[in-house]
Amino acid sequence: AQKVTQAQTEISVVEKEDVTLDCVYETRDTTYYLFWYKQPPSGELVFLIRRNSFDEQNEISGRYSWNFQKSTSSFNFTITASQVVDSAVYFCALSEDPMNRDDKIIFGKGTRLHILP
């Protein structure tokens, strides 16, 4: 069964600190996609990244970086030099099977991140 676990319900850090949000997933498929979304207080879902299960290269985008490790079924997200504007709820998500079954996105419960000035 597919499942996404974000064990950290809430994290608070002081501005400029680095913070890592953990994500562990379960799937029986060999082909799948992993995502991170940001949900600021305004409520919309902001897409951050999508990774194919065959691409284990880590990715960096500005202050954001992602560490994908198939061996531990983890897809962790790190914010470097955090800023108050990073305060939001962050969701890790999984989508399976690019072929003919349903392609819904399974979301984790989210991690609420507070960046304190």
Added chain:
Amino acid sequence: DSGVTQTPKHLITATGQRVTLRCSPRSGDLSVYWYQQSLDQGLQFLIQYYNGEERAKGNILERFSAQQFPDLHSELNLSSLELGDSALYFCASSRATGSENEQYFGPGTRLTVT
């Protein structure tokens, strides 16, 4: 701006009532998904339509129904509303089916049932 529009942005209604949420997908997208975000259930998939046909169903209550029209916009109908139906309802669209097609999320409709 994802290109997906949802109306209305906010909706307040009473228990027992019926409401319709509307979604217009991005131009050219054939697939529409509905998700519900509630405090107790989190973000969960409700239903998917592809080119007018229902394609996949998630944890959608029998009181809820949806359809996709020939112009590809979709409506989610919620009836006999209960307090627990208060949630943020997101619509997403993608070019086709299959998870290799990226889903673009709309801004959501916040439903409050009093």
